[in-house]
Amino acid sequence: MKASIKFQLNGKPAALDTEDDRMLLWVLRTDLGLTGTKYGCGEGICGACTVTVGGKAVRSCRTPIRNVAGKEVVTIEGLARGDTLHPLQQAFAEHGAFQCGFCTSGMLMSASAFLRESPRPSREAVVSHMDHNLCRCGAHQRIVDAIESVAIQHGTSP
Amino acid sequence: MVVLVSMTPEFLLADEGKRLYPEDFNAYLVIGENGRVTVFSGKIEMGQGALTSQAQMVAEELGVQLASIDMVLGDTDRCPWDMGTFGSLTTRMFGPALRAASAQARLVLMTLAGERLGVPLERLVVRDGLVSVAGEPNRSVSYAELSRGARITRVVDRKAVLRAAADFNVMGTSPQRLDALEKVTGTARYAADIRLPGMLYARVLRPPMHGAARLTLDTSAAEGLAGVTVVARDDLVAVLHADPESAAKALELVRATWRQSAATPDPDTIFDHLIAKAAGFTEVAASGDTVVAQASAVQSFETTFQKGYVAHAALETHAALADFRDGRMTVWASTQTPFPARAGIATALGLSEANVRVITPLLGGGFGGKSAFGQAVEAARLAQIVRVPVQVAWTRAEEFFNDTFDPAAIVKITSGVDRAGKVLAWDYRVYAAGSRGTTLSYAIPNIRIRSAGKNSDAPGATTTDLHPFAVGPWRGPGANMNVFAAESQIDIMAAALKVDPLEFRIRNLTDARMIRVLKAAARVFGWPTVAKGGGRGYGLACCIDAGTYVATMAEVKVDAATGRIAVVRIVCAQDMGIVVNPEGARMQIEGGLMMGLGYALSEELQFRGGEILDRNFDSYELPRFSAAPRIEAMLVPNNELAPQGGGEPAIITTGAVLANAVFDAAGVRLLRLPMLPDRVLKAIAAKGSAPTGAHSADPTHQVRADASRAARIPSA
Numbered sequence: 001m002k003a004s005i006k007f008q009l010n011g012k013p014a015a016l017d018t019e020d021d022r023m024l025l026w027v028l029r030t031d032l033g034l035t036g037t038k039y040g041c042g043e044g045i046c047g048a049c050t051v052t053v054g055g056k057a058v059r060s061c062r063t064p065i066r067n068v069a070g071k072e073v074v075t076i077e078g079l080a081r082g083d084t085l086h087p088l089q090q091a092f093a094e095h096g097a098f099q100c101g102f103c104t105s106g107m108l109m110s111a112s113a114f115l116r117e118s119p120r121p122s123r124e125a126v127v128s129h130m131d132h133n134l135c136r137c138g139a140h141q142r143i144v145d146a147i148e149s150v151a152i153q154h155g156t157s158p
Numbered sequence: 159m160v161v162l163v164s165m166t167p168e169f170l171l172a173d174e175g176k177r178l179y180p181e182d183f184n185a186y187l188v189i190g191e192n193g194r195v196t197v198f199s200g201k202i203e204m205g206q207g208a209l210t211s212q213a214q215m216v217a218e219e220l221g222v223q224l225a226s227i228d229m230v231l232g233d234t235d236r237c238p239w240d241m242g243t244f245g246s247l248t249t250r251m252f253g254p255a256l257r258a259a260s261a262q263a264r265l266v267l268m269t270l271a272g273e274r275l276g277v278p279l280e281r282l283v284v285r286d287g288l289v290s291v292a293g294e295p296n297r298s299v300s301y302a303e304l305s306r307g308a309r310i311t312r313v314v315d316r317k318a319v320l321r322a323a324a325d326f327n328v329m330g331t332s333p334q335r336l337d338a339l340e341k342v343t344g345t346a347r348y349a350a351d352i353r354l355p356g357m358l359y360a361r362v363l364r365p366p367m368h369g370a371a372r373l374t375l376d377t378s379a380a381e382g383l384a385g386v387t388v389v390a391r392d393d394l395v396a397v398l399h400a401d402p403e404s405a406a407k408a409l410e411l412v413r414a415t416w417r418q419s420a421a422t423p424d425p426d427t428i429f430d431h432l433i434a435k436a437a438g439f440t441e442v443a444a445s446g447d448t449v450v451a452q453a454s455a456v457q458s459f460e461t462t463f464q465k466g467y468v469a470h471a472a473l474e475t476h477a478a479l480a481d482f483r484d485g486r487m488t489v490w491a492s493t494q495t496p497f498p499a500r501a502g503i504a505t506a507l508g509l510s511e512a513n514v515r516v517i518t519p520l521l522g523g524g525f526g527g528k529s530a531f532g533q534a535v536e537a538a539r540l541a542q543i544v545r546v547p548v549q550v551a552w553t554r555a556e557e558f559f560n561d562t563f564d565p566a567a568i569v570k571i572t573s574g575v576d577r578a579g580k581v582l583a584w585d586y587r588v589y590a591a592g593s594r595g596t597t598l599s600y601a602i603p604n605i606r607i608r609s610a611g612k613n614s615d616a617p618g619a620t621t622t623d624l625h626p627f628a629v630g631p632w633r634g635p636g637a638n639m640n641v642f643a644a645e646s647q648i649d650i651m652a653a654a655l656k657v658d659p660l661e662f663r664i665r666n667l668t669d670a671r672m673i674r675v676l677k678a679a680a681r682v683f684g685w686p687t688v689a690k691g692g693g694r695g696y697g698l699a700c701c702i703d704a705g706t707y708v709a710t711m712a713e714v715k716v717d718a719a720t721g722r723i724a725v726v727r728i729v730c731a732q733d734m735g736i737v738v739n740p741e742g743a744r745m746q747i748e749g750g751l752m753m754g755l756g757y758a759l760s761e762e763l764q765f766r767g768g769e770i771l772d773r774n775f776d777s778y779e780l781p782r783f784s785a786a787p788r789i790e791a792m793l794v795p796n797n798e799l800a801p802q803g804g805g806e807p808a809i810i811t812t813g814a815v816l817a818n819a820v821f822d823a824a825g826v827r828l829l830r831l832p833m834l835p836d837r838v839l840k841a842i843a844a845k846g847s848a849p850t851g852a853h854s855a856d857p858t859h860q861v862r863a864d865a866s867r868a869a870r871i872p873s874a
């Protein structure tokens with residue numbers, strides 16, 4: 001059904017007149033030109049398309065656009081604050097927590113939602129939270145190290 | 159300024175005497191009047207770090223800061239010709255050419271500076287793009303100033319000398335990857351991210367199985383959808399739309415009937431099929447007399463190993479955007495082989511290669527799978543027909559269907575040991591995997607190595623009619639299977655002789671470099687390990703690949719109730735000569751080992767004849783975070799040797815190191831990869847019911863011993 005859908009996108013208002021059953025992934029990539037969110041499987045399995053909606057990580061390939069009406073959507077393009085990288089982005093760059101980088105947007109969005117809920121997770125908790133984000137390049141160890149390093153910063157900050 | 163560097167013939171020839179890098183009209187590097195250096199290379203970035211490592215090589219040899227370099231990779235209009243990015247060749251084969259070009263450019267610039275400053279070359283030093291007189295820092299001239307104005311046509315009549323490892327400033331260091339910022343901010347562009355005004359998204363009709371022939375086609379319902387363009391050629395049926403989801407809906411409305419293919423093999427019957435269909439053997443290596451030697455062996459071992467088909471499964475599916483304008487086709491493609499892709503597109507379109515340009519953005523993984531460029535040809539053909547830019551981006555199901563899989567393969571080994579516990583004879587036959595990785599590290603006097611069912615080990619050879627679908631190079635092609643088999647067989651012999659597997663290997667090695675690498679791994683791992691129990695076990699494997707020596711040790715835990723194998727820890731030591739970027743090299747080792755867990759433990763393509771049953775990652779299980787062991791990647795220093803390959807060697811050891819560790823943990827020898835839980839359980843059950851000493855499951859494994867002689871074998 002054609003609908004007029006408004007939401008917050010990376011801190012700014014967004015409005016679209018479109019079929020309301022279209023998936024957020026394709027609206028982002030096609031209509032809104034935000035290509036940082038990736039297609040990896042299209043069926044909610046790989047996590048490459050992860051964005052946050054209302055602070056929670058969701059798979060944009062399985063999220064009809066009508067579900068985000070009135071909500072706050074953050075994509076990888078909105079994770080940094082201006083020129084200041086999110087601590088996770090900084091940590092991923094420093095730890096070399098990527099190779100091809102195709103899973104990276106999804107990893108970062110998934111991890112950022114997780115650390116917001118659980119700022120000081122154990123390594124096991126990081127592993128189990130990230131377990132449904134796939135990385136074919138095998139950057140797993142460095143991804144966990146990077147997330148842990150940010151969690152530790154949380155732990156030591158006053 | 160443009161520096162055109164003619165390469166000396168040694169850089170133009172590959173090992174086999176094939177032309178590798180032609181003298182090319184494209185420049186390797188350009189120095190701008192602003193001092194920035196643009197480097198042109200046919201070697202693309204697919205995650206392996208070639209963007210950064212190539213820039214490091216140029217910065218080192220040219221004498222400029224890394225930050226002053228801009229890389230242009232895989233653009234056929236602008237970069238020197240290249241066969242493609244595979245085979246761990248970038249640093250090993252292209253590296254010398256790139257370094258030589260940069261060093262030659264430095265020599266040209268220093269010669270010019272010497273004339274400008276009125277001093278002989280010998281008195282000049284270069285730092286960060288500034289040439290100055292030694293000891294007189296005020297007398298200097300920058301590359302930017304030198305490059306201002308005239309284009310340099312001068313040819314220097316002497317050959318630049320590459321910098322020695324001891325003097326490296328940039329090579330041998332691990333700066334942050336040049337693609338880090340764009341990859342963590344989502345601004346990195348991959349082929350499917352390129353947008354052009356008016357572009358259409360195409361979805362291509364696929365047959366239900368390989369080998370099926372189309373009988374009827376009805377596109378009328380799809381044509382009824384607003385905004386849909388239908389293209390129907392004999393071999394290419396596609397629907398196009400300005401919105402990718404609408405294109406997908408239109409494809410669902412296309413009706414076609416197919417004549418089924420007759421192929422019948424499945425993942426269990428494929429091995430007999432391959433052995434029956436593989437044509438005669440090619441002799442890969444032979445020395446001594448294996449038949450005579452075998453007869454005098456005190457103990458003989460005959461083993462058959464198997465491995466199924468494995469998908470590349472890069473997270474980025476094949477994608478391309480094609481734009482046809484003024485008779486010229488430009489294609490942005492996720493490809494490991496931009497120049498062969500240009501040739502393939504030109505042929506398919508009836509254009510000259512000069513009228514085709516392939517531009518390679520960043521790749522979301524390749525692993526050999528993007529040596530095939532079918533999507534680029536599809537996009538180009540469609541753009542030529544519809545005359546607007548066309549994107550073809552395969553779905554995950556298409557990616558599984560169109561993949562050029564790592565072939566299923568079989569290895570049969572018969573080997574024998576003498577009474578000193580040394581391997582005396584090695585008779586090796588491989589089917590379908592090819593011969594890469596069959597060269598032995600060990601000093602065995604009588605060997606015969608034969609390969610069947612693979613016509614060519616040449617990269618880019620993608621299909622043989624042996625298989626029910628396309629196969630092709632897969633990270634460490636052939637070597638994954640061959641090293642799994644050979645290094646398992648070595649362990650089988652060590653275990654039968656009750657000799658520690660490290661000790662047994664060293665006893666049979668004369669290659670000091672390999673012994674050094676094994677000992678380095680052993681030191682860090684703590685081999686031999688004693689603390690066992692609770693299903694824990696330890697394994698090792700080693701090999702030589704792409705000029706690199708690698709030794710890997712692993713600790714696993716086998717759950718005898720479920721058959722699940724947990725990999726606890728892996729130590730991998732690698733001697734790869736001079737290391738351009740140590741962190742980058744470690745990332746390749748870690749990534750290779752992680753990826754290797756897949757073919758070793760969980761990945762095996764499901765198919766029925768030509769029908770691919772795996773369509774997504776729900777059934778096809780990639781290694782996940784929860785499967786990740788602690789990995790310690792260590793580089794064994796060796797600055798005597800030019801840089802060797804690093805993308806593949808580590809992954810090649812994964813199958814054997816885990817199979818050997820599983821044997822140590824559970825006393826069962828897994829001869830077929832992947833070591834799925836039910837296969838482990840079956841092997842454990844077979845061990846329980848078998849007479850003492852025999853400990854093997856499928857496929858076949860026999861130990862024949864002459865008891866009287868075997869008794870005299872000394873143990874370590």
Ligand code: FES
Binds near residue numbers: 039042
């Ligand atoms: S593309 Fe959405 S989970 Fe894979």
Ligand code: FES
Binds near residue numbers: 098102135138
């Ligand atoms: S970095 Fe390539 S898929 Fe994760």
